[in-house]
Amino acid sequence: MLGIYATASRPRVRFLRNEHAQDDFGDYVQVSRLGWPLVNEVIIPLQDKDKYNRSSPKNDVSNFGAYLLDPEVPKLLNAVLHVGCPATPAGGRTDIVGLLSPNGTKPADLLRINIAKGQTNAQSHFPNGRALADDVADTLLTVACNLSDGKGGLTPIGDGVNANDKAFTTTFPYLASPASGNPAPGNP
Amino acid sequence: MTRTLLLIAALAGCGKTDPAPPPAPTEPAALVRASAADLAHEIADAARLGTWRDVQHRWQGQHVQWAVTRQRLLCGAADDCNVAAFPIERPAKQGWMPVLEFAPGQYDALAAGCGDREPCELTVAATLRTLEVSPELPTRVVLASARVVAPATAAR
Numbered sequence: 250m251l252g253i254y255a256t257a258s259r260p261r262v263r264f265l266r267n268e269h270a271q272d273d274f275g276d277y278v279q280v281s282r283l284g285w286p287l288v289n290e291v292i293i294p295l296q297d298k299d300k301y302n303r304s305s306p307k308n309d310v311s312n313f314g315a316y317l318l319d320p321e322v323p324k325l326l327n328a329v330l331h332v333g334c335p336a337t338p339a340g341g342r343t344d345i346v347g348l349l350s351p352n353g354t355k356p357a358d359l360l361r362i363n364i365a366k367g368q369t370n371a372q373s374h375f376p377n378g379r380a381l382a383d384d385v386a387d388t389l390l391t392v393a394c395n396l397s398d399g400k401g402g403l404t405p406i407g408d409g410v411n412a413n414d415k416a417f418t419t420t421f422p423y424l425a426s427p428a429s430g431n432p433a434p435g436n437p
Numbered sequence: 438m439t440r441t442l443l444l445i446a447a448l449a450g451c452g453k454t455d456p457a458p459p460p461a462p463t464e465p466a467a468l469v470r471a472s473a474a475d476l477a478h479e480i481a482d483a484a485r486l487g488t489w490r491d492v493q494h495r496w497q498g499q500h501v502q503w504a505v506t507r508q509r510l511l512c513g514a515a516d517d518c519n520v521a522a523f524p525i526e527r528p529a530k531q532g533w534m535p536v537l538e539f540a541p542g543q544y545d546a547l548a549a550g551c552g553d554r555e556p557c558e559l560t561v562a563a564t565l566r567t568l569e570v571s572p573e574l575p576t577r578v579v580l581a582s583a584r585v586v587a588p589a590t591a592a593r
Contacts (some may be wrong), residue, residue: 251572277547287558293532294529295501295573297531297532300573300574300575301575303573303575304574304575308577310511310519310577311534311535311536311577312533312536312575312576312577313522313532313533313535314511314519314521314532314533314534315522315525315529315531315532315533315534316529316532318508318521318525318529319463319525319529320527320529321528321529323505323561324528336495338453338554339525340508340525340555341508341525341556343508343510344489346508346510346511347510350450350510355517358571395460408544
């Protein structure tokens with residue numbers, strides 16, 4: 250079982266200058282991390298999102314375990330969209346903890362893939378690895394809401410975004426450049 | 438030369454002045470009756486008031502007796518055990534789950550006491566050995582020399 254996560258760090262001190270862009274000083278400080286998609290967005294409440302970004306997966310249970318057992322997003326889905334997600338069960342969301350600790354590993358926000366089974370790319374989809382086209386937002390919203398479909402499964406909950414607006418590329422990193430966010434003419 | 442001698446004399450005079458006695462160290466009040474919810478309230482206050490060091494000084498090293506909830510998934514071995522310090526089905530306001538470091542034989546006592554109950558509520562007495570609190574990093578609590586107290590009686 251492999252587990253990976255990525256971090257982004259920036260220099261501790263940055264001076265903005267008139268004469269040139271900037272001067273950076275000090276050690277690099279972690280300001281963001283990502284393992285599973287959307288853990289910070291779906292499970293960690295607003296007041297602790299920055300602290301989550303500063304921390305390490307090895308301490309996820311000690312630091313944020315109570316949020317894993319009682320995530321915030323089902324309450325938000327109910328309050329804002331009246332989705333009808335059930336209340337947190339008395340024992341907490343051990344199903345979410347289980348997804349973050351496959352094969353008896355320690356629960357942590359890591360993107361895991363079981364390489365013992367020799368999966369090919371076509372067989373590996375989130376949460377066992379993550380293929381580019383996996384609709385992870387829909388998967389996580391469905392899991393977080395935990396609304397039964399009455400047939401032993403879960404009612405799909407989605408964000409309404411079911412296709413890319415730009416095609417994947419054929420070379421690494423296989424993703425199109427992100428949209429600018431600035432609608433000025435000439436920006437991609 | 439005269440100025441130099443005057444300066445030396447002045448410095449020597451300063452050296453003879455008795456320094457003010459340091460303030461007596463204040464011992465944090467005993468918190469054996471305080472619950473994890475009390476700590477959570479103080480952490481929430483620290484987020485507003487910046488009193489992080491006060492909270493750490495007051496709580497770290499204290500003996501506490503807390504009602505906690507054990508989930509087998511999160512407490513599967515004596516050296517790998519976290520427990521919920523609050524009722525789980527409340528809206529979670531803080532994410533920390535204390536690490537339990539057991540006194541000899543006490544993990545077995547927990548396992549025997551909980552049996553097949555899942556979740557299992559119980560009371561532990563321990564020393565709050567580590568309390569990491571800050572405005573930038575998440576809260577982490579380590580309860581050392583933890584002993585299982587039965588039945589569960591501590592306030593939550």
